[in-house]
Amino acid sequence: MMSPFLCLWIATFFAVSQGCPEPCTCVEKKYGRQLAECAYRGLQAVPAGLPSNVTTLTLSANKITSLQQSSFLDVTQVQSLWLAHNEICAIEEGTFARLLHLKNIDLSHNQLVDFPWGDLYNLSALQLLKMNSNQLVKLPWEAFHTLKDLRSLWINDNKFTTIAQGTFDAMSSLSQLQIYNNPLNCTCRLLWLKTWAENTLISIPKRDSISCAAPESLRGIPLGKIPKLQCTPPSVQLTYHPNLDNTVVYDGLMLMLHCSVTGSPQPEIRWKIQTSSQGTEINGPNVERDGNDLSAGGSKQNAESFLLFKNGTLVIPNFSKQEEGTYTCLATNEVGTREVSVNMALANSENTVEDLFRNNLATSKLGAKHCNKEAQANSSKAGEKLVIIYRVPAGMGSSDGGTLLESHLWAYMLCLVIFLYC
Structure with a gap:
């Protein structure tokens, strides 16, 4: 006769495993929340069939190359989405637009050159956004205008040559901003950032690494130390x-x-x-x-x-x-x-x-x-x-x-x- 403890373990095992696609592991948390752990699995795409009540989805350190509108249709309740250290180079417009509950997203250490910035418009609950260590080139000035609850923004180690005035104005909750190691073109267009960084209360790490790549006369000079420009x-x-x-x-x-x-x-x-x-x-x-x-x-x-x-x-x-x-x-x-x-x-x-x-x-x-x-x-x-x-x-x-x-x-x-x- 099977012991009550063994029956309970089997029941729990099947309850946890039900609806969880291989090779992921799904774990039930408190208050109906569920963690889907799919990191380090060699995945080339987001697995289908994830439980609908997943609130934390970990897909880091895989071989995913692209994301589509259909990638997260099964997990619209997700609050934390970890996608760092993949090979993502393309994201279809609308991929994140339906994830209205998203609070944390990590897309760092990928190969992104472009991003569907319009998807951020619906993500008003977002608190952490990590996009560092990519190849991003263009940053629209209105990209973050609806992210009033965003507290930490990481866009360092990309290919941004300029940042438009007003880009960070709407993020009233922002407390940390990482923008170092971008090849900034330190012309009159960027002088506002020097003044803003000198006066803001937001934490801006590695200020000396926020430096100029152009023009040639200012190459390597930190933005905060460039001489006054004739504008x-x-x-x-x-x-x-x-x-x-x-x-x-x-x-x-x-x-x-x-x-x-x-x-x-x-x-x-x-x-x-x-x-x-x-x-x-x-x-x-x-x-x-x-x-x-x-x-x-x-x-x-x-x-x-x-x-x-x-x-x-x-x-x-x-x-x-x-x-x-x-x-x-x-x-x-x-x-x-x-x-x-x-x-x-x-x-x-x-x-x-x-x-x-x-x-x-x-x-x-x-x-x-x-x-x-x-x-x-x-x-x-x-x-x-x-x-x-x-x-x-x-x-x-x-x-x-x-x-x-x-x-x-x-x-x-x-x-x-x-x-x-x-």
């Missing part, structure tokens, strides 16, 4: 140059808008063009030359409607009614963005230049008789200017007509200078 927002000036080789301006005028910028670091220039028919954005040069030695003939033979040179000069080879609109130059660096716009309008040849400016001054967006340069300097967007192009039909230009046109042209140039430099 100034862009300043923009827009100048206009018509093609006046022959004094007479004919229909099909070539226009040149030059965007002159200063700032540190050197700002990048792009143009936005809004005409009545379409909007166009030019984010980089489409002409190899720098625009300083531009020949009208060469430009007019180009099939492009707008030519952007490397020095910021925008050329409209054949300005016509179709090219009327607002031309905006935007200059951007790591400190900010500034822009300045000009409205280009093509008038009829029947009107004199004086009439054109008199009739349009009231409707111009300039609007004032003087220019407030101080107000423009404190704004990221300078006021728009109105430029009216005096179009002369082909064939007009000699004798008395040429003399009359020349007087109008000089008046036009004078008004143009007033409008552009205000």
Whole structure:
């Protein structure tokens, strides 16, 4: 006859083992919690058939290479998920999104280059997040914005070159942050982190290992010890140059808008063009030359409607009614963005230049008789200017007509200078 103790042991064994996939071991804990121990089993994937009441799942030190949406559908009550020391290089979006009870997750010592950061949005109960010792490159600034209970964040030993300002602001419970051993690019964009780290009460271990990998002049220097950088927002000036080789301006005028910028670091220039028919954005040069030695003939033979040179000069080879609109130059660096716009309008040849400016001054967006340069300097967007192009039909230009046109042209140039430099 079987002893009562042996019966109890067998019953307990089967109760513990029931529903636990091999080669894992499942152990019942207090209050209905259950531990699934699957570490060091040589697993290449998350095993199927795990008990639904598992609250702690240990899958560390296996050979798992990827995770899918279906990987944890059986264990949506899990609170602690240990996945360190695997070979995980890919995680499908939505893999963790349903684990609403998750408090601890360890993905350290894997081969992750990318991560479905949107999955963290639903994990508001998370308290520990370890992603250190991977190959992660990009860290969205909003990645942790819902993790108000997160206490410890480990993202050290990755490939992050920059961290956006505000990345850690929402984590009001954070007490430990590990960000060392990342190849930081210590430019103006990262200066906020130096100031923030100097003033925060959060524990930040190994501060001297939070160092610069670039630029070359700062390589190896701890972020907290880098010298003061010269960081100034862009300043923009827009100048206009018509093609006046022959004094007479004919229909099909070539226009040149030059965007002159200063700032540190050197700002990048792009143009936005809004005409009545379409909007166009030019984010980089489409002409190899720098625009300083531009020949009208060469430009007019180009099939492009707008030519952007490397020095910021925008050329409209054949300005016509179709090219009327607002031309905006935007200059951007790591400190900010500034822009300045000009409205280009093509008038009829029947009107004199004086009439054109008199009739349009009231409707111009300039609007004032003087220019407030101080107000423009404190704004990221300078006021728009109105430029009216005096179009002369082909064939007009000699004798008395040429003399009359020349007087109008000089008046036009004078008004143009007033409008552009205000």
